[in-house]
Amino acid sequence: MAEIIMPKMGDAMTEGKVVRWYKKPGDAVKKGEPVLEIETDKVNLDLEAENDGTLSELSAKEGEMVPVGGRLALVLAEGEKEPEPARRATDKKDSIKHTTGEYGEAMEMKGPRVDRVAAPPAAANVVAMPAAGGRKRSSPLARKMAAEMGVSLDQVSGSGPGGRIVASDIKNVGRVLNPPGRAESPSHVEAKSIPVTAMRRTIAKRLSESIGPIPHFFLTADYDVTNLLAMRVQVNEALGVKLSLNDFIVRAAALALRHHPNVNASWSDDVITQHGDIHIGIAVSTPEGLITPVVRNADQKSVADIGADVRALAEKAKNRKLQPNEYQGSTFTISNLGAWGIEEFTAIINPPNVAILAVGAAEARPVVTAERQIVVRDRMKITMSCDHRVVDGAAGAEFLKTLRQYVEQPVRLLL
Amino acid sequence: MSEMSYRDAIRAAMMEEMDRDPNVLIMGEDIGIYEGTFRITAGMLKKYGPQRVIDTPIAEAGMVGTAVGMAMLGLRPIVEMMTVNFAIVAADQILNHAAKIRYFSGGQVDIPVVIRGPHGAGVQLSAQHSQSFESFYAHFPGIKVVAPGSPADAKGLLKTAIRGKDPVVFLESAALYGMKGEVPDDPNFTVPFGESRVAREGRDVTIVSWGRMLQMSLIVAEKLAKDENVEVEVIDLRCLRPLDMEPVYASISKTHRAVVVQEQWKPFGPGAEISASINEKMFDELDAPVARVTGEDVPMPYARNLELLATPHEEHVIAAVKRVMYRE
Numbered sequence: 060m061a062e063i064i065m066p067k068m069g070d071a072m073t074e075g076k077v078v079r080w081y082k083k084p085g086d087a088v089k090k091g092e093p094v095l096e097i098e099t100d101k102v103n104l105d106l107e108a109e110n111d112g113t114l115s116e117l118s119a120k121e122g123e124m125v126p127v128g129g130r131l132a133l134v135l136a137e138g139e140k141e142p143e144p145a146r147r148a149t150d151k152k153d154s155i156k157h158t159t160g161e162y163g164e165a166m167e168m169k170g171p172r173v174d175r176v177a178a179p180p181a182a183a184n185v186v187a188m189p190a191a192g193g194r195k196r197s198s199p200l201a202r203k204m205a206a207e208m209g210v211s212l213d214q215v216s217g218s219g220p221g222g223r224i225v226a227s228d229i230k231n232v233g234r235v236l237n238p239p240g241r242a243e244s245p246s247h248v249e250a251k252s253i254p255v256t257a258m259r260r261t262i263a264k265r266l267s268e269s270i271g272p273i274p275h276f277f278l279t280a281d282y283d284v285t286n287l288l289a290m291r292v293q294v295n296e297a298l299g300v301k302l303s304l305n306d307f308i309v310r311a312a313a314l315a316l317r318h319h320p321n322v323n324a325s326w327s328d329d330v331i332t333q334h335g336d337i338h339i340g341i342a343v344s345t346p347e348g349l350i351t352p353v354v355r356n357a358d359q360k361s362v363a364d365i366g367a368d369v370r371a372l373a374e375k376a377k378n379r380k381l382q383p384n385e386y387q388g389s390t391f392t393i394s395n396l397g398a399w400g401i402e403e404f405t406a407i408i409n410p411p412n413v414a415i416l417a418v419g420a421a422e423a424r425p426v427v428t429a430e431r432q433i434v435v436r437d438r439m440k441i442t443m444s445c446d447h448r449v450v451d452g453a454a455g456a457e458f459l460k461t462l463r464q465y466v467e468q469p470v471r472l473l474l
Numbered sequence: 475m476s477e478m479s480y481r482d483a484i485r486a487a488m489m490e491e492m493d494r495d496p497n498v499l500i501m502g503e504d505i506g507i508y509e510g511t512f513r514i515t516a517g518m519l520k521k522y523g524p525q526r527v528i529d530t531p532i533a534e535a536g537m538v539g540t541a542v543g544m545a546m547l548g549l550r551p552i553v554e555m556m557t558v559n560f561a562i563v564a565a566d567q568i569l570n571h572a573a574k575i576r577y578f579s580g581g582q583v584d585i586p587v588v589i590r591g592p593h594g595a596g597v598q599l600s601a602q603h604s605q606s607f608e609s610f611y612a613h614f615p616g617i618k619v620v621a622p623g624s625p626a627d628a629k630g631l632l633k634t635a636i637r638g639k640d641p642v643v644f645l646e647s648a649a650l651y652g653m654k655g656e657v658p659d660d661p662n663f664t665v666p667f668g669e670s671r672v673a674r675e676g677r678d679v680t681i682v683s684w685g686r687m688l689q690m691s692l693i694v695a696e697k698l699a700k701d702e703n704v705e706v707e708v709i710d711l712r713c714l715r716p717l718d719m720e721p722v723y724a725s726i727s728k729t730h731r732a733v734v735v736q737e738q739w740k741p742f743g744p745g746a747e748i749s750a751s752i753n754e755k756m757f758d759e760l761d762a763p764v765a766r767v768t769g770e771d772v773p774m775p776y777a778r779n780l781e782l783l784a785t786p787h788e789e790h791v792i793a794a795v796k797r798v799m800y801r802e
């Protein structure tokens with residue numbers, strides 16, 4: 060015969076709640092079988108019968124709070140009768156199994172206190188607590204590497220003696236999580252609160268203004284940039300410069316805008332302004348956030364001049380040295396996430412512009428030619444976001460068609 | 475540079491220093507007329523005479539005590555122990571006098587005494603004459619403990635010992651006396667104490683050793699490179715006190731695994747000190763527990779086959795390297 064009592068699951072615990080009974084009075088129970096679930100302020104857990112018998116009495120109802128040490132139930136062995144009133148508890152471990160609760164807390168738990176009138180349970184009856192088998196062995200270096208790579212040891216199986224996780228195991232996991240060619244994950248990411256800076260507030264305000272009142276639509280074009288890439292290599296080699304692909308795209312867009320003054324425009328409730336001058340905002344990522352310094356009169360500048368402008372402005376942006384006249388007054392904006400390996404994306408219009416280009420990565424892709432042959436070409440997707448109040452679908456498509464001439468026949472960029 | 479045996483390098487160091495400084499002298503059992511049990515002092519009596527090459531009675535405590543007194547008065551005596559095992563008789567003179575006098579005198583009195591002699595196992599000298607004493611002496615502040623693993627280091631370190639101002643226990647590997655190597659001829663060539671060196675570069679495992687075990691570790695490293703594509707970095711400690719662990723730490727930050735190879739018994743040996751220091755300093759760099767390769771925990775047998783079984787051998791080191799690489 061054994062009494063099941065409310066266990067003390069931590070120094071601060073004074074009482075626990077009966078969540079549900081799995082058994083009714085008179086039910087036969089087997090050793091190790093859950094009898095009821097209790098809830099403490101830290102965990103829910105099942106209390107199990109510690110020997111075979113019959114459940115004679117339930118001392119608490121579901122939902123009832125029971126003080127630590129208070130009787131919950133009695134299990135009578137065969138032939139036993141209802142006993143005298145409850146005896147003092149002794150401090151012995153009993154089988155417990157967690158249904159919920161945090162791993163870290165489980166380690167601190169003591170087993171429930173059970174009055175043993177019958178023979179104590181065999182050692183095998185004690186279910187191993189997660190703490191015992193839960194901690195994985197690992198070498199110090201493996202732990203350090205796992206922390207740096209953001210790998211949880213739970214994800215790793217150890218190849219060393221006794222299942223010890225060693226450096227090579229972490230490396231193998233790291234290879235799966237961070238295949239070669241992709242950026243490594245940050246060494247350690249901590250939770251933190253970041254105050255909203257004035258800059259971030261402005262971004263939020265302006266972009267929600269944008270996506271809210273501005274009726275966006277999106278057009279994606281897939282350009283062949285094989286020639287453009289080749290030209291970039293030639294130019295960089297011949298002139299000893301380091302122009303980026305985006306510098307060429309800025310020039311191409313600026314020249315295309317000359318053909319489409321309706322895209323180089325702004326909306327106000329009573330007038331649409333076509334700016335004429337072509338000032339292209341370049342989205343630049345800084346630690347504080349996005350800013351769009353402006354390449355002025357981009358259509359009148361060579362690719363090299365544009366490249367120099369962009370480099371200088373980006374440097375200033377990263378150092379927070381941009382002057383207002385360097386980031387205000389754009390008439391059109393380009394955002395390029397190709398360097399991050401983004402194939403295509405949609406950008407939010409930067410008001411008061413009425414269009415923005417979202418430039419993806421140039422990638423070698425199989426292409427079906429007019430002759431129905433599959434060839435490998437360098438391709439790049441550009442998505443244009445348009446303010447439908449000003450730029451209609453066809454107008455946007457016309458712009459992208461013009462842009463195609465400059466991108467796919469890059470010699471035009473030199474004229 | 476000239477090729478020279480470890481034995482001749484030791485003799486050359488002493489003779490160069492005796493030529494350089496008339497205060498340097500040597501005393502010991504059978505070192506004069508008999509020219510030394512291991513023939514280290516061959517020709518020295520003839521060259522320097524009985525005042526500077528002194529045959530002593532079989533009385534090690536008296537020899538060291540005399541040397542300490544000579545050193546206090548300005549001489550630079552070298553005491554040759556027939557084997558370093560016999561210096562146990564003089565332990566009080568070494569540990570309680572030589573090691574303490576500078577401290578007791580408030581730094582006024584230096585004790586430039588070198589106690590040197592053949593040391594360790596491998597030449598069938600049985601249990602009393604084959605022991606290793608690194609941890610015994612290196613435990614005590616006030617003395618320096620040096621264990622050269624090559625002819626050049628034997629010469630350079632011994633010259634530093636003779637020119638120094640502190641008592642030095644100079645542990646010569648008896649089994650290396652015949653080993654030949656390039657030794658600088660420059661009479662001013664010395665090797666400073668407390669500068670461990672990278673004896674062989676490698677990327678996979680760090681072996682820490684000294685003395686005779688250094689030479690074995692280097693052979694093992696070449697075998698592992700050839701047979702297993704394992705590149706072992708071998709660190710030669712040279713001195714047990716002062717002990718320079720920085721090259722060991724630098725190496726482990728690259729290899730993340732270490733094996734200490736020592737000839738003597740495992741309990742409380744230098745490997746324990748080295749391994750503990752690595753744990754204290756490099757815990758987060760370790761991918762495996764530091765392994766120790768040591769002699770068997772028995773008095774050294776005389777029988778050749780048993781002596782071989784009782785001392786570390788190449789296969790022990792290879793097994794330890796594989797163990798820390800999880801390759802066994």
